[in-house]
Amino acid sequence: MERKDQTITFLVNNKPDVLARIAGVFSARSFNIESISANITMNPEITKIIIVTRGDTATVTKIKNQTKKLVDILEVSHLKEKSSLQREMILVKVKLTNENRGKVMEIIKDYNCRLITLEANHCVLEATGNKNEVKNILKRLERLGIEDLSRSGILAL
Amino acid sequence: MKLKGPQIFTKTLREEGVEIIFGFPGGAVLDIYDQIYKENFPHILVRHEQGAAHAADGYARSSGKVGVCLVTSGPGATNTVTGIATAYMDSVPMVIFTGQVTSPTIGTDAFQEADITGITRPCTKHNFLVRNIEDLAKTIKEAFYIARSGRPGPVLVDLPKDIMQSETEYKESNSLKLSFTEPKYLPDAKQLQQALELIKKAKRPLLLVGGGIILGRATNELKEFAEKTKIPVTATLMGLGAFPGTHPLWLGMPGMHGTYYANMAICNCDLMITIGTRFSDRVTGKTSTFASNAKIIHIDIDAASINKNVLADIPIISDAKSALQEMNQSLDQDHFAVNEEENKKWLDQIAEWKAYAPLTSYSEGDKIKPQKVIETLYKLTKGEAIIATEVGQNQMWSALYYHFDYPNTFLSSGGLGTMGYGFPAAIGAQVAFPDKTVVDIAGDGSIQMNIQELATAVNYKLPVKIVILNNGYLGMVRQWQELFYEKRYSHSDISQIPDFVKLAEAYGAVGLRATKPEEVEPTLKKGLNIPNTVVMDFHVEREEGVFPMVKPGTSLSETKLKKEELS
Numbered sequence: 001m002e003r004k005d006q007t008i009t010f011l012v013n014n015k016p017d018v019l020a021r022i023a024g025v026f027s028a029r030s031f032n033i034e035s036i037s038a039n040i041t042m043n044p045e046i047t048k049i050i051i052v053t054r055g056d057t058a059t060v061t062k063i064k065n066q067t068k069k070l071v072d073i074l075e076v077s078h079l080k081e082k083s084s085l086q087r088e089m090i091l092v093k094v095k096l097t098n099e100n101r102g103k104v105m106e107i108i109k110d111y112n113c114r115l116i117t118l119e120a121n122h123c124v125l126e127a128t129g130n131k132n133e134v135k136n137i138l139k140r141l142e143r144l145g146i147e148d149l150s151r152s153g154i155l156a157l
Numbered sequence: 158m159k160l161k162g163p164q165i166f167t168k169t170l171r172e173e174g175v176e177i178i179f180g181f182p183g184g185a186v187l188d189i190y191d192q193i194y195k196e197n198f199p200h201i202l203v204r205h206e207q208g209a210a211h212a213a214d215g216y217a218r219s220s221g222k223v224g225v226c227l228v229t230s231g232p233g234a235t236n237t238v239t240g241i242a243t244a245y246m247d248s249v250p251m252v253i254f255t256g257q258v259t260s261p262t263i264g265t266d267a268f269q270e271a272d273i274t275g276i277t278r279p280c281t282k283h284n285f286l287v288r289n290i291e292d293l294a295k296t297i298k299e300a301f302y303i304a305r306s307g308r309p310g311p312v313l314v315d316l317p318k319d320i321m322q323s324e325t326e327y328k329e330s331n332s333l334k335l336s337f338t339e340p341k342y343l344p345d346a347k348q349l350q351q352a353l354e355l356i357k358k359a360k361r362p363l364l365l366v367g368g369g370i371i372l373g374r375a376t377n378e379l380k381e382f383a384e385k386t387k388i389p390v391t392a393t394l395m396g397l398g399a400f401p402g403t404h405p406l407w408l409g410m411p412g413m414h415g416t417y418y419a420n421m422a423i424c425n426c427d428l429m430i431t432i433g434t435r436f437s438d439r440v441t442g443k444t445s446t447f448a449s450n451a452k453i454i455h456i457d458i459d460a461a462s463i464n465k466n467v468l469a470d471i472p473i474i475s476d477a478k479s480a481l482q483e484m485n486q487s488l489d490q491d492h493f494a495v496n497e498e499e500n501k502k503w504l505d506q507i508a509e510w511k512a513y514a515p516l517t518s519y520s521e522g523d524k525i526k527p528q529k530v531i532e533t534l535y536k537l538t539k540g541e542a543i544i545a546t547e548v549g550q551n552q553m554w555s556a557l558y559y560h561f562d563y564p565n566t567f568l569s570s571g572g573l574g575t576m577g578y579g580f581p582a583a584i585g586a587q588v589a590f591p592d593k594t595v596v597d598i599a600g601d602g603s604i605q606m607n608i609q610e611l612a613t614a615v616n617y618k619l620p621v622k623i624v625i626l627n628n629g630y631l632g633m634v635r636q637w638q639e640l641f642y643e644k645r646y647s648h649s650d651i652s653q654i655p656d657f658v659k660l661a662e663a664y665g666a667v668g669l670r671a672t673k674p675e676e677v678e679p680t681l682k683k684g685l686n687i688p689n690t691v692v693m694d695f696h697v698e699r700e701e702g703v704f705p706m707v708k709p710g711t712s713l714s715e716t717k718l719k720k721e722e723l724s
């Protein structure tokens with residue numbers, strides 16, 4: 001079966017240790033975590049954790065069944081690529097020179113990025129998008145010189 | 158009423174119906190021990206915390222109640238880890254209380270500090286660190302609830318010393334609201350119907366059952382179902398006792414050291430009804446060829462066990478009892494009757510396999526045969542003893558040659574395969590059943606892993622019987638080295654062993670020895686009749702092997718009956 005990115009969301013009690021327990025299931029069963037994001041929901045007692053892993057649908061079923069057994073897990077769902085919305089955010093520090101300044105501004109405009117700081121030799125920009133958009137932005141910026149980069153985990157609905 | 162931690166501790170335990178604690182004291186739990194002293198709360202002092210965990214486990218497996226142990230922080234807690242992992246792998250309901258350093262010093266590498274909730278996260282069903290005295294009663298209640306509900310398992314509660322020393326207004330804990338609701342594990346009606354259709358059509362059906370039948374107290378329902386449908390039954394190591402070992406439909410255990418006929422039945426059945434087993438690799442052999450001619454109905458309380466190792470055609474998430482009850486009812490309503498002709502053909506075929514390779518086919522000579530010791534033990538105890546085993550050849554011979562008719566009478570570390578399990582587990586069972594015959598069948602290697610518990614057994618006048626099948630080897634390791642490593646017996650010769658008779662006497666137990674075949678029965682008779690802890694040392698044929706055997710990684714169809722067929 002096809003191995004690809006699979007997005008799984010967990011609604012859990014906002015208690016210490018829950019993330020460690022989920023991560024423990026992944027490591028004990030030899031599944032890798034490609035990306036993770038977590039924060040409270042509208043109910044501050046409940047946290048939503050979104051994990052992207054690589055595998056086929058059987059892998060997802062195994063993860064779901066194993067994690068559902070954990071005491072503080074309220075709900076586990078698999079988000080299908082087609083019917084879900086996926087975004088991630090990046091913060092990129094880009095080198096600025098006389099030659100590339102125009103091109104950087106062009107990218108900012110093309111992808112609706114936000115310019116967070118602008119200094120003489122570099123700028124920091126923020127962008128959000130789906131996997132492809134982020135990939136494209138990074139590809140274009142890379143040629144111009146990325147000095148630092150942070151990516152958030154995937155957010156999904 | 159304001160109560161301190163230790164008072165809440167004993168009060169809640171009593172409310173949970175706890176009759177006994179297995180434990181070992183230390184700094185972090187002295188307050189609790191003081192309370193135990195004041196109240197004279199029933200407690201068994203072991204000699205090593207691993208012994209406490211296994212004893213609580215043996216108590217739980219034999220009685221069906223939750224086993225409880227109490228140990229101190231740091232080394233006390235880490236010493237229980239093997240026992241916890243053993244219970245986890247075999248789904249045994251247990252609650253383990255560990256002391257912890259004071260809350261402000263947690264995380265500072267304080268004296269005798271260990272992150273025991275971190276260490277045991279992968280081998281407990283759940284664990285708790287109690288952070289407030291107000292949470293204590295509720296946490297203990299939740300721990301017991303989690304340990305015994307659904308697929309049971311061990312739950313650890315870590316108790317920081319300062320929290321236990323503080324006090325709070327105590328509320329009767331039956332008024333506490335747990336964060337959990339009782340889950341339902343009833344079978345899906347449609348899937349059950351589909352399963353019944355398959356059962357009615359099957360020509361060569363087979364039941365493969367596991368520990369889930371015993372944990373789910375479904376043995377009567379299983380017997381009714383098998384007899385109604387006339388389907389032969391095989392049970393995994395953990396399932397021994399789930400179906401009477403003397404029943405005509407009984408096939409013995411399947412798998413790596415399973416009976417020839419159970420393995421042949423698996424290879425040739427056209428429908429396999431599996432209940433309460435997780436398809437361990439020790440059972441399936443090479444999974445791609447496992448029951449390859451059969452449709453598989455898999456009933457289990459744990460959804461994660463279904464389709465994990467073997468794909469099921471009909472997966473049913475349910476507890477064993479409900480599923481079997483509903484199937485039995487359905488068959489009654491349908492006036493179900495088997496196709497006599499097909500059924501006879503199938504049972505005849507099985508009888509043929511049985512006749513070709515019966516279990517009794519081992520050869521006897523002038524040395525004691527380990528198989529014979531167990532057969533004689535079976536005869537003398539009329540199959541009514543509780544048998545604990547260690548791990549290795551002793552375990553497999555026990556599984557094959559002691560025919561278990563009753564549930565909760567075979568205590569063995571199936572999942573983790575823990576040497577040193579049997580003796581403390583036998584102590585736990587003897588505590589639960591003071592009047593029953595409880596025997597630990599041991600290897601000379603395994604018994605040395607928790608031999609210190611002889612002091613515990615003698616101390617509490619627990620008449621546990623230890624039957625050592627003494628071959629001077631780590632026998633099972635030697636067998637693998639003989640078969641797969643051209644007899645290079647690397648570090649498996651342990652003939653430098655203590656004199657077990659003297660050792661027993663040193664501990665205040667009784668020691669007996671048998672070195673000749675004709676001494677087996679008299680020694681066992683004598684040992685079983687002595688109302689003390691008895692160590693019986695049987696010097697057996699050194700290089701005896703466990704057969705049948707399926708070479709690891711091969712298919713059950715390649716079950717070998719003797720070593721010459723294996724090399």
Ligand SMILES: Cc1ncc(C[n+]2csc(CCOP(=O)(O)OP(=O)(O)O)c2C)c(N)n1
Pocket residue numbers: 547548549550551552574575576577599600601602603604626628630631632633634
């Ligand atoms: C704690 C532990 N360590 C190592 C093993 C690996 N092991 C499995 S069987 C065995 C040999 C057991 O020897 P003995 O207790 O003498 O029993 P026998 O096989 O001779 O009956 C060993 C070392 C184990 N199962 N458990």
